[in-house]
Amino acid sequence: MLAVQNIINDVRSQGDAAVVDYTNRFDGQNYTNAEAFRVSPDRLKASWDELSPELQASLKTTKARIEAYERSILYQDMIGEEISYVYHPLEVAGFYIPGGKALYPSTVLMTVVPALVAGVTNFVVTTPVFADTSITFAALYLCGVTDNVFAIGGAQAIAAMAYGTETIPQVDKICGPGNAFVAMAKRLVNGDVAIDAIAGPSEILLYVDDSIPVDAIVYDIFAQAEHDQAARTFLLCESQSFADKIAARIEALLPTQKRRDIIQASITNNHYSIVDTREHLIAILNEIAAEHVSIQHRDQDEIVAQVQYAGAVFKGYYAMEAIGDYVAGPSHVLPTGGTARFSHGLTSNDFRTANAVINIQHATYDQIAPAGELLAEAEGLYAHQASIAIRKAESPYDEK
């Protein structure tokens, strides 16, 4: 924690010079100045042009579905006679796009598109991608984000977005996953700027009936397991015989998986249970409050209606998590480790802020002022009382 705090302090006090220094030291670059890590609009466009037409079409389909969904849930201003509640997009949104072992253009779409739908117009993106072109850059180009993209990563990138440097604009909120240093830096700057969440290991809770094809569920488990070694699955089923079939097919299919090393490690985190009653099932679902809850069961409508706490609920055989990770629409940035009990997945509304506008009229003032005065007095806040009381005279200007 101290090391990360030192990086943040250095970026705050020395700006670009510290970002250059830490990036050269930790990421093996030879940047001489901050302009060297700016990703030009040309590089972003070249990344897009380089993609196959099929992959371009897939990214466009995904973007369109995310947009349509996010528009459908975007809050509308509540305009009341005397009190309104109004929304405003954040002025500047910052994104951290991981770029280590793998590149995740889907994460670009799942974080940037909600911000676009919210009405955000100023974007800052940091990503530790040092290649000339990349599918991450291509996804940014598709989103129209071509200014203020910087090929930097780690805690120094988070600090630069939180406090700004000569080159990197200060943002109001930082979104996106990262490694342990990134997560710690986000935790430390939280409050000075907003952050989306601190993501823990990914998890899925599957509840399936005995009629579901075993191999489909095995691939759902493998899909969860291939993320990283800390990923895990809670599999709830109705009979031991079905659980045994799953176990047997996991063993049979594992050796054929391309990411079998990661899968083999992470499936040791899995929990398999037989659930006897519906009450027990619902209690488990809401207690675990898993990031992904996948219900593939003849009674799925009834069960899902009782789920209160989940990152996202995937109902039915054709709504497996993997399709939700890419093209269903809702963001795949979801609360983990039971935090769905009190937090929700990223949406367009998370890129807005809101405030009440209170416009009490003279007649209403006359009705409610006595209550306000009495409470102020009871709390010993006498100037509050006077500030209310003094307005018993007429209004100074032409107000209803």
Place this chain on the structure above:
Amino acid sequence: MLAVQNIINDVRSQGDAAVVDYTNRFDGQNYTNAEAFRVSPDRLKASWDELSPELQASLKTTKARIEAYERSILYQDMIGEEISYVYHPLEVAGFYIPGGKALYPSTVLMTVVPALVAGVTNFVVTTPVFADTSITFAALYLCGVTDNVFAIGGAQAIAAMAYGTETIPQVDKICGPGNAFVAMAKRLVNGDVAIDAIAGPSEILLYVDDSIPVDAIVYDIFAQAEHDQAARTFLLCESQSFADKIAARIEALLPTQKRRDIIQASITNNHYSIVDTREHLIAILNEIAAEHVSIQHRDQDEIVAQVQYAGAVFKGYYAMEAIGDYVAGPSHVLPTGGTARFSHGLTSNDFRTANAVINIQHATYDQIAPAGELLAEAEGLYAHQASIAIRKAESPYDEK
């Protein structure tokens, strides 16, 4: 920070015993066990019965107005054909109600009523009030919160709610202001449970025209200043002569104020400016993003329409902040220190969580699966690809 972390660790490992111990040590109590700090329903009722009918009526008026407003802004489920977004109240909400130099029943109403409107049914309240009866207890009684009220405070109260003890139920979210130890404890448990926000010193930005009665504005400034020594006002006006009048009346009226010592100390934090252009004004408003923005000006409609970032906006002479602190309706728990640029005041919606329910049908699956498969492959997540691809066979059960 270390001291607070130690308190939290002790409460986590030793439960009630640590809460009793710290409360006796820091708050001068002689509790022998945890039942000693439970506030009985009888004590809560006695506190209510003891209030004057006028004060009871004032609390009821306030509660009714908060309820009406919060209902008007409560989010409704979005039920889509294949994707829905649904809300659920938090299972257990926790409240910290300060009880030091003064008692603030308005804070009880401004935090508990939004949770009631959200549909929360389980409440835990901690408050360092050790009297037999109090107006804080009365406000809780009015809200129907009579179980799990505990007369404890400080970091140990926050830790007890965050992790639970034998006597104090674990909560999902902790709301309410407190001293520096409480604020630090909230910061440290954040993530294990949700917290509302870390409140900084209170502030107001006033923009007034020259026709507003000078004394009304002076009392608005005093009302802000009487909170505590760190409170502050930004006063923006149109002419030096008006600013001079304000300064003269502050000097004249200060000696007559009951809380003059606090006021005298905190008005030294104030900033007074003459604003020349509308553009300049709007830029200042959105840059400062004050907790309270009070616009009392002949062009107030036009100006307020351009405010993007504020804790709450008070428009007009009869919507002074003091009335908003008590009876307007919106919660007075608001973001401070510029954090309104990325966060909002407490509402009923903050006591709910939400999740998408994704129910992709077979026909939609056929349309979007290829895009999902291609992106999974591009990201090297081959089991994701297989989990999507394997469902090209027929559905196992009767699903549309």
